[in-house]
Amino acid sequence: MDAKTANTKTGSSKPSDARALRADIYDFNSAYAACIDDGDIMLWPDFFTEDAVYKVIPRENWDQNLPLATIFAEGRGGLIDRTVAITKTTVARPRYLRHFISNIRVLGTDTGVIRAEANYMVVETMPTEVTRILSAGRYLDKFVYEGKELKLKQRFCIYDSEIVPATIVYPF
């Protein structure tokens, strides 16, 4: 089996379908990033389905099949709880975040659920400090369409550096 084929094949029969799907995911991810970086964090749960699962997992755990997640939020309610916690967290110093989401890969579609991946990098800027990399890693996503809107049924953020989590305030 060819390496490229393994990573890009989709459940749809026509390439143009996969292309349109990737474009939709690109737009989704751009809006998702803008919401966290420059928008209203309270709208973040709207990117997910009612029964969504959101996890932030160190890559080392993920690769060893260890279930431990740094952040775990289940259901729209769990995501809303998380945003409330963020906006009420007064101990955290103010900071700017910026997401760079690239290399989107549509892996396949099964009974309406689209599996996709992307690489993400989040850079962080504290007042009077230079911009630095907060976290880089991979999204493991499951999308569904609700009407014409994509929603995340699952987003696992598998992050490469185990040092990050102590300072996680905003979602990846």
Next chain:
Amino acid sequence: MDAKTANTKTGSSKPSDARALRADIYDFNSAYAACIDDGDIMLWPDFFTEDAVYKVIPRENWDQNLPLATIFAEGRGGLIDRTVAITKTTVARPRYLRHFISNIRVLGTDTGVIRAEANYMVVETMPTEVTRILSAGRYLDKFVYEGKELKLKQRFCIYDSEIVPATIVYPF
């Protein structure tokens, strides 16, 4: 209102139009970056309209509606002046820049003017030093078509770290 809708809706009625537009902006931004990073900086003004406005603004100012810009260039003439200043600046140490432009968002079209945003990261490499982040931020753009060519009527570079400006030589 849905978060995604708020960020991705366009003035065009068909999604395919918005898709084609985003693709055009992608190509534009890639050429823009290549011009600064690997090309001839004297061609940089060609990416703008005759009456264009180019600003580099710290995010903190922007968020507080403060008008102060670190760099301000108005009209094709102002942009050309800026490139001349760059090429004649002998105090600046030689350096390589590289732009990463992602998360392009088409926000809407009004009487031929297309509003769009994107995240940018510029990394800088000085001789015998490692590559480091020079600036990360957001482009707030207004595009128009001149014939089949996109041109920038406005590019505001809203940058996250207030530390950067002292070393700005090349445009973001």
Next chain:
Amino acid sequence: MDAKTANTKTGSSKPSDARALRADIYDFNSAYAACIDDGDIMLWPDFFTEDAVYKVIPRENWDQNLPLATIFAEGRGGLIDRTVAITKTTVARPRYLRHFISNIRVLGTDTGVIRAEANYMVVETMPTEVTRILSAGRYLDKFVYEGKELKLKQRFCIYDSEIVPATIVYPF
């Protein structure tokens, strides 16, 4: 000549062709990155043609037309040798890599060979360390279709910082 035109014109007559081609290259690069970052490095040679040339070259050399390359691999056999060397290298500390490939530019097509460029950033994470930039630079590519699959006939990785090479283990 217009700056944008100079960077985006292609040999194909219709823009939609260039658009489809860029989308194919995007998917190719995403799969390429996933193979190195999260997949099986032994499949990396499958992204190349039998007679491919892969080079990693410091930008300073490239700009001065110096032929010296930090890494040089010729033909599928040479690439396979390189992957074997990687997997048997026990002196290198374990590390995670992650590729961010953006700003893809299709430069032209000549007798079936597609010339394209892209910006790349590779970030590296060592155990118990933060994620840092390993290398940023530019791919100078020549692609051909083998059936419906794109393959690299040439990938030159022109990297901006001359400091990197001592720690190159995985390919860019």
